[in-house]
Amino acid sequence: MKKSKFLSLALVAVALFIGHNSVAQDGMMKKEKTVMVGGAEMYPSKNIVENAVNSKDHTTLVAAVKAADLVETLSSEGPFTVFAPTNAAFDALPAGTVDTLLKPENKKALTGVLTYHVIAGKFSAADVISLIKKNNGKAVVTTVAGADLTLTIKDGKVVITDANGGMATVTIADVNQSNGVIHVVDAVLLPKM
Template sequence: MKYLVPSILLFFLLFPIISLAQGNITSTNSAALLSKMDPEKSIISNTENSKNHRTLSAVIKAADLEETLGYDGPFTVFAPSDKAFEEFSLRKALHLLDSENKEDLKALLTYHIIAGKFTTSQILRAMCRGNGRATFTTVQGKEVVVTMEGIDIVLTDDFGNSAKITTADANQCNGVIHEIDSVIVPHQM
């Protein structure tokens, strides 16, 4: 026990350095990781096997959404990468991982999911019909607005938080995954 506390402190001191080193992964590597997803497998199966979505996989399990994302669908998942979760505040993460806050965790995850399969070309068509803007209702019940910033497709929530799609159109047997660079939240945390 005497050495446990210093070990934990050392981990938290070195974690940002390790994260920075991992942050050098390029979009090409993310695209390669998403392209390795098997379109014959489900969203949950592919995220479990993804080297870039381990945190998302753990969050899906903690929120008890394995069965839903394993069989039901189709769904469009705006999947924060592990790097996006690393940049998510530690205070917010600890709050969500507390067993008393399981509903908040589920709300966070379902805020990244839309019922139906929407490829980027379908999202872009919806934006064209909406004069450069499209609104989608998440499974959680809130809306996200999708717009363009230069060549990037950007999701924005009610609080002005935004996330860019960094890698798109990883087809799954029960939907599609678009990797995003940030975690968006359904309420002010």
């Protein structure tokens, strides 16, 4: 009798386990909410680097991240908020700037430029806007590079001002990643060098 009771409990446990796994599998089969960036879907289950490599608008940024040996860092747990300049943003820099930064001897300067686009923590567009409003229309944030960026709102868009007075506008917000969030920007932000 005890054996049949034990067997019945075991069968119930197996049935519950199978049912639970079916629900979990069905949940995983649901399509992730994705955003299109550079002609590619950005998946919230992938990290910053895994998504960025698929964007045709961010090939220069990806090359720079590789040259600065930041792939491992930006693939780590984070979380990070990245203001990601497009290829057009890099192309707008003075002629030769990108090529010069990508040279091995300029790795430290390149790392400084790239980490100037990263804030520790995950800040959605709503978080950024709330921070700006709480600070009377102008919020100052410290980047991973240790220097500040100033955030404001102009014509309903978030504008980021660097240490030199250069400005970048967020063109695509809230591209969620497994280890943070990307906000695409239309200009490269430059720290004081």
